[in-house]
Structure formats: C-alpha cells, structure tokens
Amino acid sequence: MASLERNKKILLDLVKQPGNNFCADCGAPEPDWASYTLGIFVCLNCSGIHRDLPAVSRVKSIRLDFWDDSLVEFMREKGNSAAKAIYEKDVPSFFYRPHQKDCVILKDQWIRAKYERREFTGDDNYFKQAYSSGLFESTLWKKGKDKKQFLKRTFVLSQKDFTLRYFVREDSKVPKAVISMKDLNAIFQPEKIGHAHGLQISYLQEERTRNLFVYHENGQIIVSWFNAIRATRLAYLQREHPTVHDIDLIPQISRSSLKEGYMEKTGPMQWEPFKKRWFTLSSMDRKLLYFKTPLDATEVGAVFIGTESHEYSVREGPCRSMRGSRWRCGITLQTPGRQFVFMCEQEQEQKEWLEAFRQIIAQPMTRQDYISKILLTVVRERERERKREGERERGYAVPSKD
Incomplete structure (x- = not known):
C-alpha cells in the first residue's frame, strides 16, 4: 500500500512538471493518463486513441490504476519533452498539429503518424515527400x-x-x-x-x-x-x-471560422420578414457570410466588418419577438452603409455572437483587409446594378430577399 501511494504521488508530481503538464498529443491541460510504453502523459480523449495502438502504446490512469515501481521509474526517465524530441523531430512546417478542440480524425491520424508510422523521426522522408x-x-x-x-x-x-x-x-x-x-x-x-x-x-x-x-x-x-x-x-x-x-x-x-450557426435576419428596411440563415464569421478576412443551409455550395450574401474607427459597432438588439421572427434574442450590427438586425434562439448564442463580432471590430485592419473590402464593395455594387437593370426591363421593382 505504501508503494501504491508513493508511486501515485510521484506520478502526480511528474505530470505537473513543464512539458508533462499538457497532453503530449493535443495540448490539453492537466493530463491524467499516461502511455507506459512511450513514456508520455496524455489526456483522456487521446488515451482512447492510444488504446487502439496496443503494438506501440499502452495506457494507464495515473490516479486510478496500479503502477509498478519499474513503470514509474520509466516515466521519470522519459516524459513528454523527451518523447517530442524523438517523435516530432522532423515535423514539416505545413503539417497541422491538432489542438484539444479539434475533431477526432485529426487527433487520431496525428497520433498514428507520430508513433505508429513514425513519420517525423527523420529516419524516412517518404511521407514528407508524399505530402x-x-x-x-x-x-x-x-x-x-x-x-x-x-x-x-x-x-x-x-x-x-x-x-x-x-x-x-x-x-x-x-x-x-x-x-x-x-x-x-x-x-x-x-x-x-x-x-x-x-x-x-x-x-x-x-x-x-x-x-x-x-x-x-x-x-x-x-x-x-x-x-x-x-x-x-x-x-x-x-x-x-x-x-x-x-x-x-x-x-x-488554413483558417477556421470564429463562429458558425443559425440566426434569423431581416432585410435592409427592417420591415421584411425574418428568415433563418446559416452564418459563418471569419477573423482572417473579416467577413460574415450567410447561407440558406449549412451545406449550401454558394453564399447568399456577405458583410465586411471593419473597426470602430470605420463606423462599425455591435450591440444587443431588441430582446423581443419582432415581425416574422420566432426568436427573441437580438443583435444589431452597424456598418457605414446599413444596420443589420439578427435574432438568436438562445441568450447564450446571442452572447457568443456578440463576443465574436466585438473581437473582429477590435482587431486592426491590414492592407489586405482594405483590398478585400474594396473588392467586395465593387462586386456587390455590380450585382445591384445588374438587378436594377433587370427590374427596369421587366418594368417593376422586386423587393430584396436578403
């Protein structure tokens, strides 16, 4: 019993050391599992992937499982930093290293590439050349x-x-x-x-x-x-x-969206009925895109989001049901040319969208951002002009859908 408690204390001390205090594979904090064949500390999620690789990795809980003295000594001699020097010695700069919140397949293939296929040890350049x-x-x-x-x-x-x-x-x-x-x-x-x-x-x-x-x-x-x-x-x-x-x-x-999800939006006059749209917001190009469904091939529209000094702002909108809207949690996005009103189903969604908008508005614009804004403005003006020409030919005005 004394050996069991002593070994548990040693492992808990080891996992607090720099390098060991984050998962060796996805970077999640405070890992509480370990591969006693590789000598690394990993999180619960990554430990599940290691279980599928019994030929190269075997895992135990550092809190719940029994550890022999020899295994504890092995973990003391190894650790995440030592393993990284071997298994991540030659990772190509373009290769994506997954994070805690990334999907399972990215973590699974990163772990298999490191320990099963040994792609990054520098012993074989086949995989690097293939990519x-x-x-x-x-x-x-x-x-x-x-x-x-x-x-x-x-x-x-x-x-x-x-x-x-x-x-x-x-x-x-x-x-x-x-x-x-x-x-x-x-x-x-x-x-x-x-x-x-x-x-x-x-x-x-x-x-x-x-x-x-x-x-x-x-x-x-x-x-x-x-x-x-x-x-x-x-x-x-x-x-x-x-x-x-x-x-x-x-x-x-490559870039991930800062925020994605459904909101309802109305048209430019704000008397048009609200319509449910799938929105994606990217901090890289400062665009809010909206689609009819998440799997649409082409956007319905796009909104460039500049900084506060360029007259962009966001605030909580009307927290009540508006004409045609089934949802109650509103957001008002102010741009130099138009005020956009969105409605969220839940208050938590409203808070997340507000935070995402404010993060981009607070982000200084780059030279590429200015170019992107100009291009988007030119394209949208061309589209509006083509629409006006079509309306004139037909002899009537068609109200905006979005």
Whole structure:
C-alpha cells in the first residue's frame, strides 16, 4: 500500500512538471493518463486513441490504476519533452498539429503518424515527400450540387500550377472545376457534413465564396489530403511573399471560422420578414457570410466588418419577438452603409455572437483587409446594378430577399 501511494504521488508530481503538464498529443491541460510504453502523459480523449495502438502504446490512469515501481521509474526517465524530441523531430512546417478542440480524425491520424508510422523521426522522408510532391490524386466522395447524396469524384492537386481540379468521371479529360490556391481554404467539418471524415473546401469565385464538401472512408487518406493542400498552400504563399518568414505564413494556410450557426435576419428596411440563415464569421478576412443551409455550395450574401474607427459597432438588439421572427434574442450590427438586425434562439448564442463580432471590430485592419473590402464593395455594387437593370426591363421593382 505504501508503494501504491508513493508511486501515485510521484506520478502526480511528474505530470505537473513543464512539458508533462499538457497532453503530449493535443495540448490539453492537466493530463491524467499516461502511455507506459512511450513514456508520455496524455489526456483522456487521446488515451482512447492510444488504446487502439496496443503494438506501440499502452495506457494507464495515473490516479486510478496500479503502477509498478519499474513503470514509474520509466516515466521519470522519459516524459513528454523527451518523447517530442524523438517523435516530432522532423515535423514539416505545413503539417497541422491538432489542438484539444479539434475533431477526432485529426487527433487520431496525428497520433498514428507520430508513433505508429513514425513519420517525423527523420529516419524516412517518404511521407514528407508524399505530402509536398508535385501531384496528389485520389477519389473522394463529394456532395452533389442539388441533392443530398455524395458522389465519387476524382480530385487532382498540383503544386506545379497551384490548382485543385476535380473530374466528374474517371476518364474525363476536362475538369469540372479548376480552383486556384490563392483563396482556397480547407477545414474539417464532421458534424456539419455528417461524416467523421468530412472536409470542407472553400474558395472564391468572382468574390463569392463557394464550398465543396468531401470525405473519404479512410481516415489516413483524407488527413493526407488535408495536409497536402496545406503544403501546396504554403508553397503558393512562399512564392507570392518571398520575403516573409514561414512562421508568419503558417497561420494563413488554413483558417477556421470564429463562429458558425443559425440566426434569423431581416432585410435592409427592417420591415421584411425574418428568415433563418446559416452564418459563418471569419477573423482572417473579416467577413460574415450567410447561407440558406449549412451545406449550401454558394453564399447568399456577405458583410465586411471593419473597426470602430470605420463606423462599425455591435450591440444587443431588441430582446423581443419582432415581425416574422420566432426568436427573441437580438443583435444589431452597424456598418457605414446599413444596420443589420439578427435574432438568436438562445441568450447564450446571442452572447457568443456578440463576443465574436466585438473581437473582429477590435482587431486592426491590414492592407489586405482594405483590398478585400474594396473588392467586395465593387462586386456587390455590380450585382445591384445588374438587378436594377433587370427590374427596369421587366418594368417593376422586386423587393430584396436578403
């Protein structure tokens, strides 16, 4: 009993040491599990993935399980920092390192890449070369344009001309789409897509965001695709910004939304009925995009969000039901040209959206932000002019839907 209590105390002291006090794989604080074959401390979620790798990793709870003296001594000799020096010795700069809140497939493949395939020990450059080779090709399941089913499509990623192409048939010579790396973004969206390996690929087409939703049954293949896209995006950014260090380019490779979810919105006159829309807010390009559904291929509209000095502000809106709205928790977003009114279903959602808006408004604008704002303004004005011309030809005015 004395040995049991002593060993537990030693382990609890070890897990508080710098390096050990965060999960070796996802960075979650205060890990309370450990791999006694690798000598690392991990969180509960990552320990579950380690259990699926019995040939390379075996785990125990540092609080609940019995530890032999020899295993405790092994943990004392090893630890997260020592393991990182071995298993993360040569991680490519473009390779995505998952965080605590990332989806399971990213954590699973990161752990397997490190300990099972030993991709980053520096002993074998095969995997690094595969991610950043000139051509990356595979068949993926892609959501159809108008229907809910997913269809097999051939995707080709080229670092030679920095494009992503996909083909409707395997024998097709002409691609259905040629997508530039310039504005391409890829993020995992398993809950939205309804598949554990769901990947969302977004890009700009005539300054409108378009989305592709894809997956592959094999987790290693879809995560390899994700990292191959990141490798190609980094190569593109390096070409476009040759004097900028990689450490400053890495955050631009791919970006997650600051906030996503449903809200209701009304039109510019605020007497139009409220309509439910799916919104995504990105801090990278300062845009609030809205779609009819989460899996729409094209945005319905976009709102650029500047700073307070440019007359942008946000506040709690009317906390009551407005005409046509089923929800009660309001938000008012003020821009130089228009006041937007949104309604949230729950107060917690309202608070999260307000916090996200305020975070972007407080963020200084970059040179690229100014360019993005000008382009969006020009495109939207062209669209309004085309609409007005169409109305004049028909001889009547059509009220705005959004």
